[in-house]
Amino acid sequence: MKTLEPQTRVTSKSTLDQRGLKSQLTELVKRSGADYAEIRLEDSRETALSFMGKNLENVSEAHLYGGNVRVLVNGCWGFVTFNSLDELEERVKEAVRNAKLAARLMNDKSVLAPITPVEDTVRLDLIADPRQVSLEDKISLFGGYNERILGRKGITSSAIRYFDRCTRLYYANSDGTWLDRELMDMGCGISALAVKNGITARGSTTQGGRNNFGLFRNLESEVDQAAKDALEAVDAPVVKGGTYTVICDPHLAGVFVHEAFGHLSEGDNIADDPRMQQVLKLGRKFGGDYLNIYDTGLDVGLRGYLKYDDEGVPTQRTDLIKDGVLCGRLHSRETAGRMGEQPTGNARALTYRFPPIPRMRNTCIGNGPHGKLEDLIKDVKEGVYALDSAGGQTNGELFTFTAGKAYMIRNGKIAERVRDVTIGGNVFDTLRNITGVGGDYHVRDGAGGCGKAGQMPLPVSHGSPHIRIKDVVIGGK
Amino acid sequence: MVKKFTENLTSLCDAFEMFKASGKTTTVAFENDRLTEIRQGESAGVSIRAVKGGKIGFSYSSKPGEVDETAAAAIRMAPYGKPYNFAFAPKQKSKHTRTYDKRCEKLNVEKLVGTCLKVKDAIKAIAPEAMAECSLSGGSSNTRIETSGGQDCAEQESSFSYAVAAKITEEGNFLSTYRFRSGNELIDEDEIVREAQEAARDFLLARKNAPVKAGKFRVLFSPDALIDILMPIGVSVNGLNIEKKTSRWVNSLGEKLFDERLTLVDDPFHEEGPSGGLYDGEGLVTQKRALIEKGVLKGFLHTLSTAKACGHEPTGNAQRGVSSVPMPGNHNIIMAAGDVALSKLMKDCEDGLYIDQMLGTFTSNFLAGQVSGNVSLGYAVKGGERIGRVKNCALNVNTFDLLKGHIVGISKEREWVGSAYLPWVLVEDVSISAR
Numbered sequence: 001m002k003t004l005e006p007q008t009r010v011t012s013k014s015t016l017d018q019r020g021l022k023s024q025l026t027e028l029v030k031r032s033g034a035d036y037a038e039i040r041l042e043d044s045r046e047t048a049l050s051f052m053g054k055n056l057e058n059v060s061e062a063h064l065y066g067g068n069v070r071v072l073v074n075g076c077w078g079f080v081t082f083n084s085l086d087e088l089e090e091r092v093k094e095a096v097r098n099a100k101l102a103a104r105l106m107n108d109k110s111v112l113a114p115i116t117p118v119e120d121t122v123r124l125d126l127i128a129d130p131r132q133v134s135l136e137d138k139i140s141l142f143g144g145y146n147e148r149i150l151g152r153k154g155i156t157s158s159a160i161r162y163f164d165r166c167t168r169l170y171y172a173n174s175d176g177t178w179l180d181r182e183l184m185d186m187g188c189g190i191s192a193l194a195v196k197n198g199i200t201a202r203g204s205t206t207q208g209g210r211n212n213f214g215l216f217r218n219l220e221s222e223v224d225q226a227a228k229d230a231l232e233a234v235d236a237p238v239v240k241g242g243t244y245t246v247i248c249d250p251h252l253a254g255v256f257v258h259e260a261f262g263h264l265s266e267g268d269n270i271a272d273d274p275r276m277q278q279v280l281k282l283g284r285k286f287g288g289d290y291l292n293i294y295d296t297g298l299d300v301g302l303r304g305y306l307k308y309d310d311e312g313v314p315t316q317r318t319d320l321i322k323d324g325v326l327c328g329r330l331h332s333r334e335t336a337g338r339m340g341e342q343p344t345g346n347a348r349a350l351t352y353r354f355p356p357i358p359r360m361r362n363t364c365i366g367n368g369p370h371g372k373l374e375d376l377i378k379d380v381k382e383g384v385y386a387l388d389s390a391g392g393q394t395n396g397e398l399f400t401f402t403a404g405k406a407y408m409i410r411n412g413k414i415a416e417r418v419r420d421v422t423i424g425g426n427v428f429d430t431l432r433n434i435t436g437v438g439g440d441y442h443v444r445d446g447a448g449g450c451g452k453a454g455q456m457p458l459p460v461s462h463g464s465p466h467i468r469i470k471d472v473v474i475g476g477k
Numbered sequence: 478m479v480k481k482f483t484e485n486l487t488s489l490c491d492a493f494e495m496f497k498a499s500g501k502t503t504t505v506a507f508e509n510d511r512l513t514e515i516r517q518g519e520s521a522g523v524s525i526r527a528v529k530g531g532k533i534g535f536s537y538s539s540k541p542g543e544v545d546e547t548a549a550a551a552i553r554m555a556p557y558g559k560p561y562n563f564a565f566a567p568k569q570k571s572k573h574t575r576t577y578d579k580r581c582e583k584l585n586v587e588k589l590v591g592t593c594l595k596v597k598d599a600i601k602a603i604a605p606e607a608m609a610e611c612s613l614s615g616g617s618s619n620t621r622i623e624t625s626g627g628q629d630c631a632e633q634e635s636s637f638s639y640a641v642a643a644k645i646t647e648e649g650n651f652l653s654t655y656r657f658r659s660g661n662e663l664i665d666e667d668e669i670v671r672e673a674q675e676a677a678r679d680f681l682l683a684r685k686n687a688p689v690k691a692g693k694f695r696v697l698f699s700p701d702a703l704i705d706i707l708m709p710i711g712v713s714v715n716g717l718n719i720e721k722k723t724s725r726w727v728n729s730l731g732e733k734l735f736d737e738r739l740t741l742v743d744d745p746f747h748e749e750g751p752s753g754g755l756y757d758g759e760g761l762v763t764q765k766r767a768l769i770e771k772g773v774l775k776g777f778l779h780t781l782s783t784a785k786a787c788g789h790e791p792t793g794n795a796q797r798g799v800s801s802v803p804m805p806g807n808h809n810i811i812m813a814a815g816d817v818a819l820s821k822l823m824k825d826c827e828d829g830l831y832i833d834q835m836l837g838t839f840t841s842n843f844l845a846g847q848v849s850g851n852v853s854l855g856y857a858v859k860g861g862e863r864i865g866r867v868k869n870c871a872l873n874v875n876t877f878d879l880l881k882g883h884i885v886g887i888s889k890e891r892e893w894v895g896s897a898y899l900p901w902v903l904v905e906d907v908s909i910s911a912r
Contacts, residue, residue, distance in 0.1 A: 053721045058802050059557045061550045065540035081518040084541045098515040108511045157721040198725040200844035241910040272509035276646040393837035397651035400837025400851040420842045422849035424871035473910050475849040475873030
């Protein structure tokens, strides 16, 4: 595989000039006068297109360019963002002023967990580079899918969006870390919409990743399935509300573990709150012996892959629940420092406009001993088989998510289609109520992302085998 | 370059629209009783839509001074874009004025931190076991839109917002009661502290749990929860869903769809409203318009493009950030007040539920009218009084049915929730699932 230099697609010289940047930035963070300082500069190019119905609704190229300074003085933060690099030194001073002010008013002290500084250059290593695919080809590829959907009898409309974004990131901190990184991110969402008797229903498929444009090719059967799903859903009844045994497919189970447990594991929820530390005490039993949950930045090609986080900490696989027992959490240097634990490489910032905070990467339920879908389903008298996801939300203890499609389960078999299946629950009860974990782990990315503290959509992944959960509340008629 | 590229835009493309925005914000945040952030942000950008050969291209840049390159990229995108079958905004001038508060330009960080500390003390005085959260943010922004149609409008806006919360996370009980408001003027510290006290009082009430069984209930929705219930109306009047025929109201203008007590007006000029403005995201003058009047569907939200596609008049509802193409959206949604005092509505709720916050409803099938989600903060009501928090229950309603024949009463009192000004609404026959 070859390493590619980022291409400049706008006519002027607009990429940051790396020569001299390293010495300039490392010098600035060293003599900032703060206890700790870091500078991040970012230069992103994005190509995006979207179809809505028969129209190519939008085709665009965007250039995102800017940076930030973050400093720590006497344990208090100052953070400044900017678009222009002209007055970097003044920005550093501004951040230091704010941090000093905070330090004067507060007796609270943040401590950063120590790290070994790294100096590294990370270049793209792509299987198929989206920048080598012409805009015409992209339009023709996704336009082909769009025509396929609209050609289907009974389909009212469609929605397709695709983007690829190539980012050059420079990062220097006063501990001596210097990173010059390239990142690629791609995703597409394809939906078919059917309207009948005032009911609108949707069928969807998604793809995404960091290293292979090929993922977006040859999606004809997935696209046909999305159209079929919309047509089936528009005729299906709304699920009858009640308490059911639910079997989640790997995609929905992945959304569940992200919403229900991933967010709870983020260190900023825990570090400042002694009661939360009691709730999430390491060693506590959270589920059956067959329940394993982890978050990893190591899966090359996934949208949740990262070599380093946005504090320059190398990423890793972090076990959160092992054999049903809580064993870890997702840390930034700050949350690790406050808790006396090790950083895990989970500090991430959506763009230069935000400070890094603990976020997920690829959050997974590991394979379990309960076989395949057929094995999990066979003893379920009446239940719901829920697949794919229309999104979800959590407040830490309670969660809601909606299945992309769903069927009733009757007498151990998949039965009729139902629509609008929204699952609500209590995180702790639901983890205890996982009665089966299959051995068919699967992960598939989409075009969306995770939202937290106004930072949305952050590229993440989530994977799982099929899982079975008892006593799930489903809202319905 | 002898002459700036953009000065030649008219000769290089058939039509164009240039949108420039810049802004400054200051944010101070307290979480879990401690100051976590002092953030100062500066942002700027330019986006251009250019027409060449009858098609539209779009490009955006946040790099200072990169206007020519952005224009060139937009022209390069044009051959692939969608047909230009409408016209960019013509020269026009708004007759309205809007509040601008210069104080938002340079917020005193030290004073903001002081307000956070007062909020913390106020919450602790009422609910000592609660952890306090307070986020204050404000700033100013400038936008300018120039089009080949002759429009050149600029607008300066100020903004300020607060969010305060009392929270606890303990075994079997995660609770956060909050209050928030955004406006276009600096908000008095007194109001912020007063609202923090309200949040703390709610916190005390919600510390007690009350049982709930699945069934049909009378439900009093707070303005915060009502916004979730109104979402299906929002997506159904959106011009894009009218154009694509995915809204069920494509041919319903003038039809009575709801209870006649339901009136929703989109008001870009409301003096307290955080959204809105004199011009929309395409440079059209904005208008105050009814969407639903006495239960009758009166209007849609359009961009120039969706209006043209539907054969409707433009409505001045293009919403956009500098990095995105304009999409239809509302300004400030004002719902007409009812004629019942909130205290009376609470009495009339009898042995029902008071729902204040919902979770994850945005995943619902809004176009079908469905609103489903966990009740993240709700209270059991007994004999017209809130007696404690209900948990582990989910709501599932169809807005199109619920607001047609199930409204019991609407309060005289209203509150701002983001850019919506809403009353409390009491409805009956609401289906609740619970374990």
